[in-house]
Amino acid sequence: MTVLERLAATVEARKGADPDSSWTAKLLARGPEKCAEKFGEEAVEAIIEAVRGDRARLASEAADVLYHLLVMLAARDVTLAEVMAVLETREGTSGIAEKAGRG
Numbered sequence: 484m485t486v487l488e489r490l491a492a493t494v495e496a497r498k499g500a501d502p503d504s505s506w507t508a509k510l511l512a513r514g515p516e517k518c519a520e521k522f523g524e525e526a527v528e529a530i531i532e533a534v535r536g537d538r539a540r541l542a543s544e545a546a547d548v549l550y551h552l553l554v555m556l557a558a559r560d561v562t563l564a565e566v567m568a569v570l571e572t573r574e575g576t577s578g579i580a581e582k583a584g585r586g
């Protein structure tokens with residue numbers, strides 16, 4: 484199991500946990516809209532570091548983005564496995580070919 488899969492399992496397990504002892508449970512208790520907003524904030528923080536070019540800070544912000552992505556997905560009952568399955572269907576298809584083939 485990868486660290487991302489373990490984190491997804493932890494996030495899933497936090498559904499219904501005590502918001503006073505779990506940041507994940509606190510976020511989930513505030514609803515999917517708040518989880519989405521939080522994901523957006525973390526994404527913006529990662530964008531800022533990408534523009535600045537600080538590799539270590541970008542890696543750290545990217546970790547925040549991945550964690551908050553998992554929380555946002557969990558809030559809408561979308562599993563990491565579902566996302567990975569979508570990525571798998573795209574394997575081997577160039578983004579350029581995919582765009583050209585759109586109706």
Ligand SMILES: N=c1c2ncn([C@@H]3O[C@H](COP(=O)(O)OP(=O)(O)OP(=O)(O)O)[C@@H](O)[C@H]3O)c2ncn1[C@@H]1O[C@H](COP(=O)(O)O)[C@@H](O)[C@H]1O
Nearest residue numbers: 490493494497504505506507508509524528546547550551
């Ligand atoms: N990976 C994370 C993780 N990444 C970030 N965070 C929290 O997300 C919160 C982000 O909140 P804020 O935006 O307020 O913090 P910030 O980005 O520093 O904000 P600024 O003050 O800079 O604006 C912080 O409290 C971080 O600790 C995380 N909280 C939990 N996890 C993982 O989730 C697991 C379960 O955590 P709990 O649900 O808290 O038990 C943990 O063991 C970790 O593996």
